[in-house]
Amino acid sequence: MTILEAIEQRHSVRRYTLQPIEADKVIALKELVDQCNRESGLHIQLVIDEPKAFSSPLVHYGTFSGVMNYLAMIGPSDDPLLDEKLGYYGEKIVLEAQRMGLNTCWVALTFRKNRKAYTVNAGEKLRCVVAIGYGQSQGAGHKIKTIDQVSQCDGPMPDWFRRGVEAALLAPTAINQQKFIFTLHEGNRVEARARWGFYEIIDLGIVKYHFEVAAGKDNFTWL
Numbered sequence: 361m362t363i364l365e366a367i368e369q370r371h372s373v374r375r376y377t378l379q380p381i382e383a384d385k386v387i388a389l390k391e392l393v394d395q396c397n398r399e400s401g402l403h404i405q406l407v408i409d410e411p412k413a414f415s416s417p418l419v420h421y422g423t424f425s426g427v428m429n430y431l432a433m434i435g436p437s438d439d440p441l442l443d444e445k446l447g448y449y450g451e452k453i454v455l456e457a458q459r460m461g462l463n464t465c466w467v468a469l470t471f472r473k474n475r476k477a478y479t480v481n482a483g484e485k486l487r488c489v490v491a492i493g494y495g496q497s498q499g500a501g502h503k504i505k506t507i508d509q510v511s512q513c514d515g516p517m518p519d520w521f522r523r524g525v526e527a528a529l530l531a532p533t534a535i536n537q538q539k540f541i542f543t544l545h546e547g548n549r550v551e552a553r554a555r556w557g558f559y560e561i562i563d564l565g566i567v568k569y570h571f572e573v574a575a576g577k578d579n580f581t582w583l
């Protein structure tokens with residue numbers, strides 16, 4: 361499966377089977393997490409076989425079931441780009457997981473913090489998690505905005521820009537808000553902005569990763 365196919369096939373999955381993630385896939389995911397952390401200065405951690413974040417004797421969190429594994433999305437509190445980087449690198453890991461046949465769901469609210477399961481150093485914070493495992497289903501597509509609602513471009517729209525925006529529209533965003541806008545400026549410079557919303561800067565990082573994959577990094581520069 362290519363990354364573009366992973367973008368098309370990925371949907372949020374909230375109910376998981378108890379099938380464990382195979383050791384070779386855990387190793388590959390951990391290597392990718394380490395690589396992302398080295399590149400970004402983040403402290404993302406893959407937590408395996410830890411059901412407590414999504415259940416307790418008293419509460420079942422939201423519509424989730426069978427979540428045994430997740431990514432703890434952690435990074436330095438004083439990094440002004442923290443949320444955008446978490447979105448960008450987190451989605452890179454999400455799409456690799458999809459290519460491995462796994463399912464995922466970004467989760468900002470409906471989980472319980474379990475500090476014993478991961479390390480949050482002084483000066484760091486946990487912003488959200490991403491559930492990961494074998495879904496009971498592959499999930500379903502979300503309602504999407506139109507290209508015109510989320511992009512601006514004077515004159516004819518280049519194919520690469522359209523492909524990028526289309527891929528961004530397939531991305532996960534908190535409560536499916538899709539509060540982003542891509543603007544094409546002279547010299548193939550692309551500006552991506554978030555409108556005010558809920559975890560909208562994490563969304564911005566996520567949609568920028570999708571855009572980059574589909575538009576092709578060589579076709580433009582970020583403004």
Ligand SMILES: Cc1cc2nc3c(=O)[nH]c(=O)nc-3n(C[C@H](O)[C@H](O)[C@H](O)COP(=O)(O)O)c2cc1C
Pocket residue numbers: 370371372373374422423465466467468469470488499500501502530531532533534535536559562563566
């Ligand atoms: C930053 C972020 C936070 C999210 N938080 C939650 C959450 O707390 N609970 C939940 O059920 N889904 C959560 N989601 C999943 C979104 O609801 C989902 O991505 C959106 O509805 C689009 O559906 P899709 O991912 O299947 O394309 C979150 C997604 C993102 C990107």
